Amino acid sequence: MLPEGGRKEDGSWGEARRMAAGAAAKLCTIWGWRWGCQSSRMVGSLSPFPSVLLLILLLLLSPAPQPAASDITNGNNEHLKREHSLIKPYQGVGSSSMPLWDFQGSTMLTSQYIRLTPDEPSKEGSIWNHQPCFLKDWEMHVHFKVHGIGKKSLHGDGFALWYTRDRLMPGPVFGSKDNFHGLAIFLDTYPNDESTERVFPYISVMVNNGSLKYDHSKDGRWTELAGCTADFRNQNHDTFLAVRYSRGRLTVMTDVEDKNEWKNCIDISGVQLPTGYYFGASAGTGDLSDNHDIISMKLFQLMVEHTPEEDNIDWTKIEPSVSFLKSPKDNVDDPTGNFRSGPLTGWKVFLLLLCALLGIIVCAVVGAVVFQKRQERNKRFY
Numbered sequence: 001m002l003p004e005g006g007r008k009e010d011g012s013w014g015e016a017r018r019m020a021a022g023a024a025a026k027l028c029t030i031w032g033w034r035w036g037c038q039s040s041r042m043v044g045s046l047s048p049f050p051s052v053l054l055l056i057l058l059l060l061l062s063p064a065p066q067p068a069a070s071d072i073t074n075g076n077n078e079h080l081k082r083e084h085s086l087i088k089p090y091q092g093v094g095s096s097s098m099p100l101w102d103f104q105g106s107t108m109l110t111s112q113y114i115r116l117t118p119d120e121p122s123k124e125g126s127i128w129n130h131q132p133c134f135l136k137d138w139e140m141h142v143h144f145k146v147h148g149i150g151k152k153s154l155h156g157d158g159f160a161l162w163y164t165r166d167r168l169m170p171g172p173v174f175g176s177k178d179n180f181h182g183l184a185i186f187l188d189t190y191p192n193d194e195s196t197e198r199v200f201p202y203i204s205v206m207v208n209n210g211s212l213k214y215d216h217s218k219d220g221r222w223t224e225l226a227g228c229t230a231d232f233r234n235q236n237h238d239t240f241l242a243v244r245y246s247r248g249r250l251t252v253m254t255d256v257e258d259k260n261e262w263k264n265c266i267d268i269s270g271v272q273l274p275t276g277y278y279f280g281a282s283a284g285t286g287d288l289s290d291n292h293d294i295i296s297m298k299l300f301q302l303m304v305e306h307t308p309e310e311d312n313i314d315w316t317k318i319e320p321s322v323s324f325l326k327s328p329k330d331n332v333d334d335p336t337g338n339f340r341s342g343p344l345t346g347w348k349v350f351l352l353l354l355c356a357l358l359g360i361i362v363c364a365v366v367g368a369v370v371f372q373k374r375q376e377r378n379k380r381f382y
């Protein structure tokens, strides 16, 4: 079990970057490399060496960039939004006079978990936050458990997490309606598409403005923005998922290997989502079944500054959309479906440093030769 309210990463990458920037600023002050410190527009007024050295210094002072894991909040309770969270003991759920969450279908409430479907065929259930969310930047941590007696691939179908315009509307997409408006994260445990090369359970995301249909027979392949394999079913330890949305960037992380650390699953930019939608979770079983349990959903507000232009927009009017440099269908070539390039690895940083060092050596040698030649020419003139 993970400690409440103080999970995982400490934002070390950001901290290191700040330290590096601070160190660079001090060097700037001490050595007077004004242009390198103030503005790239001033490049060219002095030797390029200081900027290269500064870059190397920054790279040396900073650890190799980690996956977006360290960007995920450490679960600071200060910004936990109780009205959008589902936490034990499950008060304010369902029939109470002030419900925070409503449930529907086969959903069953116990003191330890909320069961969306039991391990029985043809069930569907969902749970929906009662209040729309007007946060522009947020992060949802979901503690869940998918388990059942079905062996090998004789279980299904998985569950979905939602941030959508409509709520409590049963349907064919993991127990919820199709042609939805908003964001869906599917935790699919059953490969309906027998020809797929993807390994299941498989997590994928989809953004919809109501025009797209989810194709179960292809496990949503044609509408998937990105995805990853995650072995979360029938685990004896706790399994978690984190979804972060901030400044158009959508990040999904998993913690399903009992390592108490987030693992990068999905990281895409250019995602537009409005405010005023509802969080929910739903699950469905067909011929095959599983228990789909939600233990907690914790919503954290992210403290992010926006420009005045961004603040002047009516965020409730934003149409759910995604702008891509690459079309989602291009990810067919990639068996993981995850077509975005990863962050800089240790090797890439090392190669970058090596190139920078070689560049400096070449510049120094050329400079020395030119200087020597000039000196000799000057000597001849006297």
Ligand SMILES: [Ca+2]
Pocket (backbone or CB within 6 Å): 157, 188, 189, 190, 191, 192, 216, 219
């Ligand atoms: Ca499926």
